[in-house]
Amino acid sequence: MVLTDKLGRSISYLRLSVTDRCNLRCVYCVTKDFKFIPHPDILRYEEMLRLIGLATSMNISKLRLTGGEPFARRGFMDFIGEIMSRHEDIDLRITTNGTTIKNVVPDLKKIGVRRLNISLDTLNRQTFKEVTGKDHLNDVLATIESCLSAGIKIKINAVAMKGTNDKELGVFLDFARKNPVDLRFIEFMPMGDDTQSDRQFWSADDILLQAKEFANLIPAERTPDNRGPARMYTIENGKGRLGLISPVSSHFCGTCNRLRITSDGQLRTCLFSDRTYNLRNILRNPKLGDDQLLRVIAAATRDKPLGYHLLESRSGNEGVCTTQMSSIGG
Template identity: 55%
Template sequence: MLADRRGRRISYLRISVTDRCNLRCRYCTGGIKKFISHDDILRYEELHGIIDTALDLGVSKVRLTGGEPFMRLGFPDFVRAVLARHPGIDLRVTTNATLLAPHLDSLRQAGLRRLNISLDTLDRERFAEITGRDLFDEVHGSILRALELGYDVKINAVGLRGINDDELPAFLELASEQPIDVRYIEFMPMGGCGRWGPDAVWPSEAILQRAMKIAPLEEVQDTDPTRGPARVYRIKGGKGRLGLISPLSGHICSICNRLRLTSDGRLRTCLFSDKEYRLRPILRHPKLGLPFAAEVMRRATLDKPIGEELLRARRETELVCSKGMLSIGG
């Protein structure tokens, strides 16, 4: 089993299948970016091996992300192959949903049940301003179709003070009318983003206080040890829920249960640490391969840091790690 010296057990693996994205969200990208070359991206067969190994080590939840995962050729086929290989797997996909629509029916038939969709605004013009692309209609249409097909849909919105903080009523209305979890994520000081600053952060407590004035909320108590980082509130009389993810103001590092794998095969045990473990050379070494990669995963997990301590050690306006979310995997 994967566990660190503090007794935290790992049950959740996030895998980035590509660092490429067709959007240029203002809080994510830091100007022109050089993408990882094709030869340096983990092959699908290597990803299958990593997933096999992770499940053997006690991981029960796997999330596939990017970049934008549907930018990678063959990604829908890979998802179907993972589901066929592991019929009981808790597999989730995080996407901006701009390329999702053509694959919704076939992925649902293959057994995919959960989608996380990144969407920071419900206004078409503002969407274009934030993302650099006029693709709101494609995203909105994909959300509606996913709900029709019975997907469990979560919408992730980065809370940006002065940019989308006036849209809380609209998002709460959406969550009330549809069986959707709308989750606000605090703007994190990650590398590659020149727009981060303390004044841009919309803290979760401020969101919650405002939300409680708009809609009747009831906190959902979740004792599941594999749960994610969100505090969740049921909207009384509504179909959906509000979630708050507070990496800056309300740390859950003491119960963190996840590892991240970048698209070029670097294992990260903490979002806020630059410490990485290179699995790609091990996987491609004729005498090492998956057994040795599994041992690296075990040993790396032992020294998994406390992200809150890393945040406290930085100066207030300082970025916490050199890599941006586009490279790490959202």
Template identity: 55%
Template sequence: MAGKLLDAHGRKASYMRVSVTDRCNLLCRYCASKERVFIPHDRILRYEEILRCMGIARELGIEKVRFTGGEPFVRKGFMDFVEEAGRRFPDLTLAATTNATIIGKHIDRLATSGLSRVNISLDTLDRDRYRHMTGRDLFQVVRDNIDACVDAGMTVKVNAVGVRGFNDDELPAFLELARTRPVDVRFIEFMPIGQDTGWSEGSVWTASDIIREASELEKLVPVAERHRGPATMYALAAGKGRLGVISPYSNHFCGSCNRLRLTSEGDLRTCLFSDRVFHLRKILRHPRLKDEHVVRVVRTALKSKPIGHDLLAAKRERGVCSTKMAAIGG
């Protein structure tokens, strides 16, 4: 089973995002479609099946697993699952992406579970805008939970989708958050993924514009990170935290992509910009099929992993992916 997971372009897969549910307690306008149709419960991977996939992935060279949704904490038993994953795979880097609306009671357990890194989605620091975007008046809950995660010793990244006409006037407030708290504030370019999201070319607040505008407000110091991810990071000369930008739309990083995605429905996706999936759930539930059959599908999937930016260039006008982001896992 051992051996590097290399695709046809020579890229090594070392990072797997695992969606544990497509359900969410928010209805962010750029993420979910207007009609909320959830995957039936019997088609959602069981926790034990996810753990089995994690074990296989580790043997194949996966080093980091991030749990996503939907909102992972809405799934019953998620915290128990995280602790079990930490016990079984102490050598894996475990992380989670959350909207931080319901994690308050779990923060102390999270900090000792083996999962010490959280990405918190927060697109605005204005309470009224937050309510408008998400449909819920939970901004202060999220803001308090960011502080609680930091105080518990966790690594915290605050992710904001940059949207022209929505939050492009809030850069000073986000810089103030990074200046006063030891968090990474990262802006992600709005992408044409899913349907009914309101995306348009003019709504994209590009990474280059964000950095140019931020440089007029704060002295930014480029950071050369040892393990380069999709974000370009800058330290604040007079701050505790950092500013970052992720540019999948204007300046792609597909050439160094190291990701696989396991959806909550048990499908393997090799590219966020592609609707192509490779089915694992039936293999995992078949009494006579073993781990080697899963490995075979994973390796087959890697062989056809595309350069996502090519898909974006070809389908820019009608969107690159019809699947809603909540079902993919981001």
């Protein structure tokens, strides 16, 4: 089975959140009325493995594990190992804040993890504490260094926020010039009901214009490893690259190839839509099997919307959806 929607988009990428728990409290992720998902509602690892197996049977070849902070969940390393042992060919990637994993980097390498995405919005220690609520910048930098030394490729994801990290662009580019990382700025997307001001929005075009003041940027050619939504640029005389992801100012809905499953088993076909499909109830019903799961996933995919149409219907400081990012999983 190949998952295809009514617009002809084929799905090959699944983002699976393993937990909504996190040791940080980033301002754009956790709102003031934040509530954790009750533990009984969180999918068990066995249920997630079942979904991953179904995903591979539907021609999904890329799996991203997210949170919350995935490494905050007990047993996560064993879970990664089980995925790799069952699905050796899957393109597994993990998104982490990198604050607690320096010492497990050798184990990740041994398991077969080749890439990590590390969320890092600032290289300033005080700003890091203001954004995340914790003073862990040096821990993240140590993790990045450890990964690079072990041969694990790193993508750094920075949420672009005017008034927060826009004055650090030169510092970021200098970091990418010295280190073989993909530094990707992602346009700020207000999520949930408690959204932040439009004044924080820093567009990808403005970032590119300003970045050219600090570096000579050369558009990177599309490669099998560079087919995602980021516009990538090599940095002249640099080891790393700059990437720009513009879900708000210049959408990429026409080529979207992903599905999301939240840690409580809700299937989301579009980040900007609050419509979900409850897979947990099917997983936990002994009278229902994989056929029912496959039918629901296929039917949901057929109705996958164009997210920018949903954005156009929203106004002012209204969030791109009413669910906060920590509950969705990025």
